[in-house]
Structure formats: C-alpha cells, structure tokens
Amino acid sequence: MGDTTSELPTCGRTRSEPVKFGRALRDSEFLFDPSYRNLNHGSFGTIPSHIRNLMRQYQDQAEAKPDPFIRYTYPQLLDESRxxxxxxxxxxxxxxxxxxxxxxxxxxxxxxxxxxxxxxxxxxxxxxxxxxxxxxxxxxxxxxxxxxxxxxxxxxxxxxxxxxxxxxxxxxxxxxxxxxxxxxxxxxxxxxxxxxxxxxxxxxxxxxxxxxxxxxxxxxxxxxxxxxxxxxxxxxxxxxxxxxxxxxxxxxxxxxxxxxxxxxxxxxxxTSHGFEAAELQGGNLRRVNPxxxxxxxxxxxxxxxxxxxxxxxxxxxxxAIKWREEVLGGEVRIRDELIKMAREGGRLVAEALGTEVLDNKEGTMSACAMTNVALPLPAEDIEASGEEPAVHSYVLGTLMEEYQTFVAVFVFQGRWWARLSAQVYLDLQDFKWVGGVLKDVCDRVVRGEYKKSKVPDTSV
Incomplete structure (x- = not known):
C-alpha cells in the first residue's frame, strides 16, 4: 500500500453478459444484513462490496503517506472522477x-x-x-x-x-x-x-x-x-x-x-484556501495557500x-461508473430495468392495498426508479384527531422492528402515501412482499393499535 501511484483495480471481475438483477445479485455484491430488505434506496443509497473495498484502499493510501497522497495523488484521482x-x-x-x-x-x-x-x-x-x-x-x-x-x-x-x-x-x-x-x-x-x-x-x-x-x-x-x-x-x-x-x-x-x-x-x-478576496483588508497579512x-x-x-x-x-x-458498466450492463440497461421494476412493483403494491399509484395519464411522473402508492388510511380522521405524528411513528417503527424494512411514508395533499424504490438488488417478489406488509400495518392502524404501541418514536 505504500505505492500511491499504482493503479487500483476498477472491477472485481468481468462478465461476458450482465448479471441478472435481484436477490442473487444482492447476496453476491452488496453488504446488507441477510434479514433486511432495503426498499428505500432513494433516501441514502448503498454501495457494492467492491466499491467499499476500493474506498478503503484510498483511505489506506492516505494513512500510509498522508502528505504525498492528500497534496499530490488525491487531486489527480479527483480529476479522473470529475x-x-x-x-x-x-x-x-x-x-x-x-x-x-x-x-x-x-x-x-x-x-x-x-x-x-x-x-x-x-x-x-x-x-x-x-x-x-x-x-x-x-x-x-x-x-x-x-x-x-x-x-x-x-x-x-x-x-x-x-x-x-x-x-x-x-x-x-x-x-x-x-x-x-x-x-x-x-x-x-x-x-x-x-x-x-x-x-x-x-x-x-x-x-x-x-x-x-x-x-x-x-x-x-x-x-x-x-x-x-x-x-x-x-x-x-x-x-x-x-x-x-x-x-x-x-x-x-x-x-x-x-x-x-x-x-x-x-x-x-x-470558505477555504481557494478563495481570493477582491479587496484585502486587515493590514498586510498574507493569505498563503499551502x-x-x-x-x-x-x-x-x-x-x-x-x-x-x-x-x-x-x-x-x-x-462506480465502471463497475456499473462492466457488472450491471451500463446506464441505459440499469435505467430501463429500474423504471420498469418501479412501475410494475407499484402496481403490485397498489393491488395488494386496494389503492392506486400516483401517476399521470402520460406516464411521465413515473418515469423514474421510485413509485408512490396510496395507503388505505383515513387521512382526514387521523388529522382531525391530532394523531398524525403517532401514526407515522407507529408505521415506521413497526416496519423496522417487526418486518426488518423501511418505507418512506408521508402525507401529501390530504392522503397517506408510501414511496418505494426499485434497485438492482430487488425483484418483483420484494414488492409483492411489501404490499402484504403494508396492508397488515395499515389494518392495524385502522384498528387503533398505534394508540397502545411501544415501538420506538421515529418522529425525532
């Protein structure tokens, strides 16, 4: 690790054909706890183990020779990413x-x-x-x-x-x-x-x-x-x-x-060393860029x-760009597959809930890798009772504690919605599963179980 000029590997392996998206890819390439289903990629994202390993190699180089790496090698590598x-x-x-x-x-x-x-x-x-x-x-x-x-x-x-x-x-x-x-x-x-x-x-x-x-x-x-x-x-x-x-x-x-x-x-x-003042004040103090x-x-x-x-x-x-090209098949394939998965997955969840997906007739709103499905919750009654924060905390807490997942749940224009993310480590079975989970949690809210719940408060 002492040689900071050596080229790091950019892909753990090459394939003649792109991998199939879904659980097998998740298990072979990603870092999730086996019990956890990540249906909320849109909030924080995640990385494959190969990219994690490369990041640690860069960090190791910075520790091996701090000044040479930070002052000279880092800018060169940064320019490559730019x-x-x-x-x-x-x-x-x-x-x-x-x-x-x-x-x-x-x-x-x-x-x-x-x-x-x-x-x-x-x-x-x-x-x-x-x-x-x-x-x-x-x-x-x-x-x-x-x-x-x-x-x-x-x-x-x-x-x-x-x-x-x-x-x-x-x-x-x-x-x-x-x-x-x-x-x-x-x-x-x-x-x-x-x-x-x-x-x-x-x-x-x-x-x-x-x-x-x-x-x-x-x-x-x-x-x-x-x-x-x-x-x-x-x-x-x-x-x-x-x-x-x-x-x-x-x-x-x-x-x-x-x-x-x-x-x-x-x-x-x-503000840092790159700033150059239009007019210097405060005496003749030199602003030296080290x-x-x-x-x-x-x-x-x-x-x-x-x-x-x-x-x-x-x-x-x-x-990451090269890994996506060599392992996942490139940006066009990734984009097309995820949009398709989000649309089909959203329909499956809406069917399980007896509601609908948020989209326009032209389908332009859903031209992304996220889908928004209405939840069967009495929004007006919940708002009138002042219990919206309690319901929100109960839903998120139950999803995390009992089902080992997380779904972005929010109120928009007088209705409760769930936002779900498609991603290369998921497949439609994950959407079918979460549709049943959301149905169960919403039924429990309607029965008033949130009023006696001891799940963690996620509102803070």
Missing amino acids: AAVAKLLGVPTETCVFVSNATMGVNTVLRNIVWNKDGKDEILFFETIYGGCAKTVDYVVEYNRGLVHSRCVPILYPCPDGDIVENFEKAVQEVEKEGRRVRLALFDVVSSNPGVRFPFEAITASCKRHGILSLVDGAQGIGMVKLNHLGEVDPDFFVSNCHKWLHVPRGCAVFYVPLRNQGLIRSTVP LPPNGKGYFVNGFQFVGTVDNAPYLCVKD
Missing part, C-alpha cells in the same frame, strides 16, 4: 466539481448570489421542494433582511407536465405584475416526496425565456434517470447526489456550473480542497 462524471452528464470536465451532498450544492449557490439592493428579487420554488432546501431558502430570505423574498408554486398531482410549466409561467407573471422580479428558480429532477419525475428540462427552458437563474436540485437524479443531455438542457446550476443512485459511497454529489456562471460562485461552503499550485481555474481550484475531511467517496465515482 472527467468520468462529466462524460456521463455530457458536459465539459471543467464545469464539474464535487460537494458532499445536494443540499450543500444548493446552499453554495444560494449563499453566493448577490441580491439586488432594491429588494425586488424573488426565489421561486415548487410545493414539492425538499425540506432541507426549503429551509435554506427561508434562511437566505431571513439573512438578507428584505433584499430577497420567496414564493411557492402550487402543484396539484396527478397532472400533465404542461400544467406544471403553466403554473410556473403564471407565478412569474404574478411576480412581474407586482413590480418585482424572479431572480432564481429552484426545482427538482425527481422530487423526494412524492418521488416523481419533474419536467426540469421544460422549466429550465422557461427560465431561459424569462432571464431567470435556474438551480436544478438533482438529489434524486444521476444513475436513475437520463442526464447525459445536461449540456443541451443547459441549466445555470445543477447538483446531483452520486451516493444515491450511482452506487458511490456517502456523501458525494456532482456540482455542475457552466463556465458563464462560475464567476457567481465566489466561495465554497465553508497547497501545491495546479494551474486550474478559480472555480475548480476552490472545490479541490475545502478543509480536511475524508473525501475518499469522491475518488470512487470513476470506479
């Missing part, structure tokens, strides 16, 4: 860096934008915005004390993609009628709850027509839906978690900023080193 992910997105390498997660990317953009002093700027976002991003918007509005405001665009699901674009256009017009301006719009590739594909391409195009900065939250994105046309879509900012659907260790997200906008990102979060010069641009150089943290996951991006 090039690999840029190719996957169809964009130039110099437009891609890594951050720890999508929320960090969204924070980086919103905290760098300089808002107009007339106080007329607005941030538009949609009703399905991720909670952490919504709170980031709240903070930015609060911190800037009247310089910027926010506005939520409503969505009534299920609906055609065209309705979402129309609602966005109406919101922009309303802002303009009030004598204000939409400065930035924040929207998803695939929303979190519910987990449905969002028409981000059309909203990006609308932003261009109106001169609005587009910030695309692709937390659920790369490795799950088609994104190799990102250069053609051409958003102003884009971030996507690699640790969710690309089989990269946590936490790692690709942060894309086209060259035209890199000057807007003055600082990383937190890292080796590299000749890279301001944007890329700034994100190369942001304090001392374990960024081994970033180095695994290139390896």
Whole structure:
C-alpha cells in the first residue's frame, strides 16, 4: 500500500453478459444484513462490496503517506472522477466539481448570489421542494433582511407536465405584475416526496425565456434517470447526489456550473484556501495557500480542497461508473430495468392495498426508479384527531422492528402515501412482499393499535 501511484483495480471481475438483477445479485455484491430488505434506496443509497473495498484502499493510501497522497495523488484521482462524471452528464470536465451532498450544492449557490439592493428579487420554488432546501431558502430570505423574498408554486398531482410549466409561467407573471422580479428558480429532477419525475428540462427552458437563474436540485437524479443531455438542457446550476443512485459511497454529489456562471460562485461552503478576496483588508497579512499550485481555474481550484475531511467517496465515482458498466450492463440497461421494476412493483403494491399509484395519464411522473402508492388510511380522521405524528411513528417503527424494512411514508395533499424504490438488488417478489406488509400495518392502524404501541418514536 505504500505505492500511491499504482493503479487500483476498477472491477472485481468481468462478465461476458450482465448479471441478472435481484436477490442473487444482492447476496453476491452488496453488504446488507441477510434479514433486511432495503426498499428505500432513494433516501441514502448503498454501495457494492467492491466499491467499499476500493474506498478503503484510498483511505489506506492516505494513512500510509498522508502528505504525498492528500497534496499530490488525491487531486489527480479527483480529476479522473470529475472527467468520468462529466462524460456521463455530457458536459465539459471543467464545469464539474464535487460537494458532499445536494443540499450543500444548493446552499453554495444560494449563499453566493448577490441580491439586488432594491429588494425586488424573488426565489421561486415548487410545493414539492425538499425540506432541507426549503429551509435554506427561508434562511437566505431571513439573512438578507428584505433584499430577497420567496414564493411557492402550487402543484396539484396527478397532472400533465404542461400544467406544471403553466403554473410556473403564471407565478412569474404574478411576480412581474407586482413590480418585482424572479431572480432564481429552484426545482427538482425527481422530487423526494412524492418521488416523481419533474419536467426540469421544460422549466429550465422557461427560465431561459424569462432571464431567470435556474438551480436544478438533482438529489434524486444521476444513475436513475437520463442526464447525459445536461449540456443541451443547459441549466445555470445543477447538483446531483452520486451516493444515491450511482452506487458511490456517502456523501458525494456532482456540482455542475457552466463556465458563464462560475464567476457567481465566489466561495465554497465553508470558505477555504481557494478563495481570493477582491479587496484585502486587515493590514498586510498574507493569505498563503499551502497547497501545491495546479494551474486550474478559480472555480475548480476552490472545490479541490475545502478543509480536511475524508473525501475518499469522491475518488470512487470513476470506479462506480465502471463497475456499473462492466457488472450491471451500463446506464441505459440499469435505467430501463429500474423504471420498469418501479412501475410494475407499484402496481403490485397498489393491488395488494386496494389503492392506486400516483401517476399521470402520460406516464411521465413515473418515469423514474421510485413509485408512490396510496395507503388505505383515513387521512382526514387521523388529522382531525391530532394523531398524525403517532401514526407515522407507529408505521415506521413497526416496519423496522417487526418486518426488518423501511418505507418512506408521508402525507401529501390530504392522503397517506408510501414511496418505494426499485434497485438492482430487488425483484418483483420484494414488492409483492411489501404490499402484504403494508396492508397488515395499515389494518392495524385502522384498528387503533398505534394508540397502545411501544415501538420506538421515529418522529425525532
């Protein structure tokens, strides 16, 4: 392990034909407890044992020769991962860096934008915005004390993609009628709850027509839906978690900023050695960058080193992409199989529950690897009784304690839903199984068992 320049293996084995997805793949390639069924890949993702082993090799190299690895070898390996992910997105390498997660990317953009002093700027976002991003918007509005405001665009699901674009256009017009301006719009590739594909391409195009900065939250994105046309879509900012659907260790997200906008990102979060002040104050104190010069641009150089943290996951991006190609059969096969599994699995669960899947007539909402199935729970009665938190805790606690699984359960537009994830280590038998499990748990809720339950409180 002393030779930090030796090439690490990029795949444990090669196959003439891609493997079959399902339980056998789970048992041979992944790290799950044998008793656990992971139907919630969309929250935290997971990695195969091969990628785990490579990550540990990178960590071992950092411990064997800390300074040579961190100062010299790490940047070279990082550039290889940047090039690999840029190719996957169809964009130039110099437009891609890594951050720890999508929320960090969204924070980086919103905290760098300089808002107009007339106080007329607005941030538009949609009703399905991720909670952490919504709170980031709240903070930015609060911190800037009247310089910027926010506005939520409503969505009534299920609906055609065209309705979402129309609602966005109406919101922009309303802002303009009030004598204000939409400065930035924040929207998803695939929303979190519910987990449905969002028409981000059309909203990006609308932003261009109106001169609005587009910030695309692709937390659920790369490795799950088609994104190799990102250069053609051409958003102003884009971030996507690699640790969710690309089989990269946590936490790692690709942060894309086209060259035209890199000057807007003055600082990383937190600010580190790459920052160069426009005007130095505080005497003649020199700001020395202790890292080796590299000749890279301001944007890329700034994100190369942001304090001392374990960024081994970033180095695994290139390896995960190659593993997916050699072992799983490549991005197109993975994407097509997972979307098919999610749609068919969702129908099986809905059939078991006597409910339906959340989708529109065009089927565009379900064009992703997650499915949302309505739960047979009396939402109005539960809300009226004030027992929604207790029911939520009971359902999640029962799933974990008694059934050794987890399903994202949430209330949306007056109804309870379960969000399920398709993944290469699952098959339709897993969806049939969880359909029966959810039916049992919902029946127990209706009987009021949650009122006397001692399952762990998962609400905190």
